[in-house]
Amino acid sequence: MKAAVMRAYNEPLSIEDIAIDDPNPGEVLVKTAASGICHSDLHVVEGGLPVPPPCVLGHEPSGIVEAVGEGVTDFAPGDHVIGCLSAFCGTCKFCLHGRPYLCMSQFLPRLDGTPRLKTGDDPMGQFANLASFAEKMLCPERALVKIRDDMPLDRASLIGCGVTTGLGAALNTVDIKAGDSVVIIGCGGVGLAALQGARITGAGKIIAVDAQPWKFDIARKLGATDCVDASDGDPVAAVQELTGGGAEFVFECIGLVPTVQQAVNMTGRGGTTVLVGVVPVQKTADFSPADLVLQEKKITGSFMGSNRFRFDMPKYVDFYLDGRLFLDEMISSRIPLTEVNEALDQMRKGQAARQVIIFD
Numbered sequence: 001m002k003a004a005v006m007r008a009y010n011e012p013l014s015i016e017d018i019a020i021d022d023p024n025p026g027e028v029l030v031k032t033a034a035s036g037i038c039h040s041d042l043h044v045v046e047g048g049l050p051v052p053p054p055c056v057l058g059h060e061p062s063g064i065v066e067a068v069g070e071g072v073t074d075f076a077p078g079d080h081v082i083g084c085l086s087a088f089c090g091t092c093k094f095c096l097h098g099r100p101y102l103c104m105s106q107f108l109p110r111l112d113g114t115p116r117l118k119t120g121d122d123p124m125g126q127f128a129n130l131a132s133f134a135e136k137m138l139c140p141e142r143a144l145v146k147i148r149d150d151m152p153l154d155r156a157s158l159i160g161c162g163v164t165t166g167l168g169a170a171l172n173t174v175d176i177k178a179g180d181s182v183v184i185i186g187c188g189g190v191g192l193a194a195l196q197g198a199r200i201t202g203a204g205k206i207i208a209v210d211a212q213p214w215k216f217d218i219a220r221k222l223g224a225t226d227c228v229d230a231s232d233g234d235p236v237a238a239v240q241e242l243t244g245g246g247a248e249f250v251f252e253c254i255g256l257v258p259t260v261q262q263a264v265n266m267t268g269r270g271g272t273t274v275l276v277g278v279v280p281v282q283k284t285a286d287f288s289p290a291d292l293v294l295q296e297k298k299i300t301g302s303f304m305g306s307n308r309f310r311f312d313m314p315k316y317v318d319f320y321l322d323g324r325l326f327l328d329e330m331i332s333s334r335i336p337l338t339e340v341n342e343a344l345d346q347m348r349k350g351q352a353a354r355q356v357i358i359f360d
């Protein structure tokens with residue numbers, strides 16, 4: 001089958017023919033229908049995440065089950081599925097505590113040690129148990145969830161990572177009450193999903209902040225009540241003005257130190273800053289501990305939308321089909337696998353919302 005392989009950091013992915021094994025016990029073979037291209041794929045290519053080459057990237061997929069291994073009872077050939085990097089073991093304290101996205105055994109290699117993917121006789125890495133930049137995926141069953149057949153598979157793929165990360169930050173990580181004021185910093189795929197989560201919970205003012213004002217048309221369509229152009233004046237002062245002293249919730253969806261600091265300063269008394277964007281591990285941020293105490297502000301991280309994806313993703317699919325979650329607007333282009341490198345370039349330049357690879 002054809003796959004996009006990372007042979008070395010900072011090099012274009014190479015489109016190769018590689019071999020995929022038959023399912024072992026507990027595994028599912030999926031024909032990939034679509035795969036979103038996520039910023040984490042780019043982080044891997046740039047050496048920012050500890051994933052060694054050679055490796056097939058891609059971790060935001062949808063597809064159709066082709067075969068199942070021994071003992072698999074939750075899936076059957078023909079099922080429509082979404083894949084998620086938050087595979088869960090089901091028995092560790094985080095899984096049992098209802099926070100499977102923090103599972104300590106997320107990467108589920110085969111018990112017999114054989115590779116799922118090969119090139120010639122050599123094992124080939126599989127990113128996040130998924131490796132969705134390929135015509136087929138061989139996954140542990142606990143990396144997959146079954147969805148309704150009437151959900152379009154290209155839009156379903158977005159739910160696999162970016163939409164779940166943003167939507168879940170608003171719906172799971174914190175408790176937004178109807179009427180609360182919410183600020184979203186960064187109107188990329190994750191930020192726009194967090195913005196929609198705020199709208200779905202019934203937030204009052206929903207303020208989109210971005211330095212690229214062309215994104216405000218789509219932000220307004222998805223539920224923003226106000227937009228702040230961070231390239232024109234002080235965005236903290238603008239948010240303070242719009243909210244009468246700071247918002248109840250501020251979501252940082254970019255992952256830069258300056259915007260993290262702005263997020264804390266945009267948060268009002270008693271409010272919560274939610275850090276969704278991944279700041280590079282070497283960086284630190286400054287903020288005043290006294291403000292946190294005297295104004296009882298909270299800062300929390302949000303990882304993968306605090307997901308329990310087998311519960312959340314079918315619900316997000318319902319939201320889409322009910323007309324409450326907009327996904328069509330979030331797809332900037334649909335491309336074949338052979339154009340993956342151009343798509344990564346577009347992402348480097350910040351020119352695309354969400355690009356989706358479509359397989360035949």
Ligand SMILES: [Zn+2]
Pocket residue numbers: 038039040041059060161162
């Ligand atoms: Zn991702």
Ligand SMILES: [Zn+2]
Pocket residue numbers: 088089090091092093094095096100103104105
């Ligand atoms: Zn676990």
